[in-house]
Amino acid sequence: MTRKERTRLVLEYFEQNSLPAETELEYSNPFELLVAVVLSAQCTDKRVNIVTRSLFKRFPDAESLASASVEEIFGYIRSVSYPNNKAKHLSGLGKMLFGEMNNIVPSDVEQLQRLPGVGRKTANVIASVVFDKPAMAVDTHVFRVSARLGLTRGAKNPRQAEEQLMAVIPEDKVARAHHWIILHGRYICLARKPLCERCALTSVCNYFGKASRKKPSVTTAKQKPKEVVSKSKPIKKS
Numbered sequence: 001m002t003r004k005e006r007t008r009l010v011l012e013y014f015e016q017n018s019l020p021a022e023t024e025l026e027y028s029n030p031f032e033l034l035v036a037v038v039l040s041a042q043c044t045d046k047r048v049n050i051v052t053r054s055l056f057k058r059f060p061d062a063e064s065l066a067s068a069s070v071e072e073i074f075g076y077i078r079s080v081s082y083p084n085n086k087a088k089h090l091s092g093l094g095k096m097l098f099g100e101m102n103n104i105v106p107s108d109v110e111q112l113q114r115l116p117g118v119g120r121k122t123a124n125v126i127a128s129v130v131f132d133k134p135a136m137a138v139d140t141h142v143f144r145v146s147a148r149l150g151l152t153r154g155a156k157n158p159r160q161a162e163e164q165l166m167a168v169i170p171e172d173k174v175a176r177a178h179h180w181i182i183l184h185g186r187y188i189c190l191a192r193k194p195l196c197e198r199c200a201l202t203s204v205c206n207y208f209g210k211a212s213r214k215k216p217s218v219t220t221a222k223q224k225p226k227e228v229v230s231k232s233k234p235i236k237k238s
């Protein structure tokens, strides 16, 4: 099966099962999403949502963030990972957004990456979620799940994975695919121990296929392949 065919089957499954395709971060405007995504690096969305409730009340826009001290920002975000660095980034981000960008979150990925704390992944999230651009943000979940499923092959870094994914995912599905793959990685295809017995994608998954070939005991005489994935309806190869 080619990567393109495999990708089509995977996306069809997500689409037909109406799986959620949106970020779990809470925000009400582009500025808030930008701040939330910066805070979410190496941190859970749940923790970020707790922190941003009071953070956004105190700093509702770039101007208020720009005029605050790093120490004050730190006080609001101390429970996320790397709070020192992130407080400095948010301070710089507020200053640049307010001082150089007219308080407007740019839609261009290169422009976004000029902001402190904003790397390519964060820039792609903003371009995709806020501006509906076909940009694939590759985080740890997207990188891992895409490799396991076989949507990417031999990608050595997020940039290579992004290029491979963009080559096989239709433009109009890129934004939704990003969320589908993240959520699949967060709740089913876990990093340390993927829950293959609960996954409906086993029939097209490279990782599962290889593991099954190595360990024939995955399916026993009493436990047929379909029973292994019985919690959600498995997809069929066409």
Ligand code: SF4
Pocket (backbone or CB within 6 Å): 148, 149, 188, 189, 190, 194, 195, 196, 199, 200, 201, 202, 205, 206, 207, 208
């Ligand atoms: S079959 Fe297992 S490894 Fe493959 S995508 Fe599903 S959970 Fe991940």
